Amino acid sequence: MKYVSTRGQSPELEFEDVLLAGLARDGGLYVPVEWPQFSERKIRALAGLSYQEVAFRVMRPFIGPSISDAELSTMIGEAYASFGHKAVVPLVQTGSNDWLLELFHGPTLAFKDVAMQILARLFDHVLAKRGQRITVVGATSGDTGSAAIEAFRGRDTTDIFIMHPKGRVSEVQRRQMTTVLDANVHNIAIEGSFDDCQALVKAMFNDHAFRDEISLAGVNSINWGRVMAQIVYFFTSAVALGAPARPVSFSVPTGNFGDIFAGYVASRMGLPISRLLVATNQNDILARTLHTGRYEVGQVMPSMSPSMDIQVSSNFERLVYDAYGRDGAVVRRLMQSLAQSGAFEIDALRLDTIRTLFAAKRVSEEETARTIAETLAETGELVDPHTAVGLAAAKAERGDGATPMVTLATAHPAKFPDAVKQATGVHPELPPRMQDLFERRERLDVLPNDLQAVEGFIRERARAVVA
Ligand SMILES: Cc1ncc(COP(=O)(O)O)c(C=O)c1O
Numbered sequence: 001m002k003y004v005s006t007r008g009q010s011p012e013l014e015f016e017d018v019l020l021a022g023l024a025r026d027g028g029l030y031v032p033v034e035w036p037q038f039s040e041r042k043i044r045a046l047a048g049l050s051y052q053e054v055a056f057r058v059m060r061p062f063i064g065p066s067i068s069d070a071e072l073s074t075m076i077g078e079a080y081a082s083f084g085h086k087a088v089v090p091l092v093q094t095g096s097n098d099w100l101l102e103l104f105h106g107p108t109l110a111f112k113d114v115a116m117q118i119l120a121r122l123f124d125h126v127l128a129k130r131g132q133r134i135t136v137v138g139a140t141s142g143d144t145g146s147a148a149i150e151a152f153r154g155r156d157t158t159d160i161f162i163m164h165p166k167g168r169v170s171e172v173q174r175r176q177m178t179t180v181l182d183a184n185v186h187n188i189a190i191e192g193s194f195d196d197c198q199a200l201v202k203a204m205f206n207d208h209a210f211r212d213e214i215s216l217a218g219v220n221s222i223n224w225g226r227v228m229a230q231i232v233y234f235f236t237s238a239v240a241l242g243a244p245a246r247p248v249s250f251s252v253p254t255g256n257f258g259d260i261f262a263g264y265v266a267s268r269m270g271l272p273i274s275r276l277l278v279a280t281n282q283n284d285i286l287a288r289t290l291h292t293g294r295y296e297v298g299q300v301m302p303s304m305s306p307s308m309d310i311q312v313s314s315n316f317e318r319l320v321y322d323a324y325g326r327d328g329a330v331v332r333r334l335m336q337s338l339a340q341s342g343a344f345e346i347d348a349l350r351l352d353t354i355r356t357l358f359a360a361k362r363v364s365e366e367e368t369a370r371t372i373a374e375t376l377a378e379t380g381e382l383v384d385p386h387t388a389v390g391l392a393a394a395k396a397e398r399g400d401g402a403t404p405m406v407t408l409a410t411a412h413p414a415k416f417p418d419a420v421k422q423a424t425g426v427h428p429e430l431p432p433r434m435q436d437l438f439e440r441r442e443r444l445d446v447l448p449n450d451l452q453a454v455e456g457f458i459r460e461r462a463r464a465v466v467a
């Protein structure tokens, strides 16, 4: 499989190079040149397989022959061995045709573990083969960072620098990152928002001299490997609910558009998905875009679902690229407009195409709190605020209920204890292995939202620096 940049001005790359490249050198995001196709027969054959077996079959077509079947199987087996549930991502029924897909049974209690655990192993495999070291730099609103740190800690091939917005992640999220004291782990609290952190990552990728000097790599969902691994659970859950014979809808709590884009890819691969519901909190740029066609960046408003406090939603570029017939020149023009004026317009024709699969709903803070309380009362499930955003959107948009509606439960409630306690009076407990999280020592550095300052800090500490 070859990969192209959404901006059309970078050379085509093979999987292993895309994995290490992160952002394309023209500023675009990599996507496969074509979507692998799963016929009805091939989808039917997934029924009854383990999560690991489905993961192998879904990811295999995206990964080149340089990684053998045996190597890939081993990596998948190791990646999911640490999950706290045998099904890896269990489906829980919450209504007559309503389901929660629990994606939080990994080591750091959020859906990011599903991709990050395999991504780190793929990185290690490729780097060991090439005798190469890299410097991973990531931006987080709380969950990507902890999952990445957990997956990459102690690895010889990698230094990892994670930037989070100072004071804007939950205390559990912060401590999950800052109490990991391995020498290759570096936490930076940026004086700014998640969007500032993400803009810094992109600016570092676009600073080609710096990028080459430190062998920069990315683990945010700009990295195709992240999206690829997230496609798997759309397949496992849809097949469990009757696909290919029966279409399924998904409500996806959305920020950076990576998770829901994985659902879109599953649909392009042949999985019968009836609706993909973009569920946003009050930071509703995506809901506004799907309603009006105008993608316009506003001020980030802190919310009780802080991991989705995002205005610049990276992966939307991948959807725009497809919607415009994979025309890199159009994407370049739209992204230039975004950089210059903070907005771009999608024309009516493309918007209609997007709306054939996607719908969107903004969920207020009040609705989120109410949904956490109602879900506990009606189903006995304690859900986190991000999942509650998905549930509230699903309830509002589910129509006559004839199609199964799967809401992605993206984080464990114990990551956001204050919001959950306030809504329900119940304090969600961390699993026993994390009970001492609040007693562990923290290590982090605070830096201004300034590219030079951050690059200087990384240059000083990264071991992959070319002298
Ligand atoms: C708990 C949680 N839910 C939902 C999201 C949104 O996912 P995405 O950014 O892939 O849209 C995030 C972060 O991105 C998250 O951490």
Ligand SMILES: N[C@@H](CCOP(=O)(O)O)C(=O)O
Binding pocket: 139, 140, 141, 142, 143, 144, 145, 219, 220, 221, 222, 255, 256, 258, 307, 308, 314
């Ligand atoms: N919500 C995310 C933000 C980064 O998203 P990513 O999927 O692009 O890594 C987080 O928790 O950090």
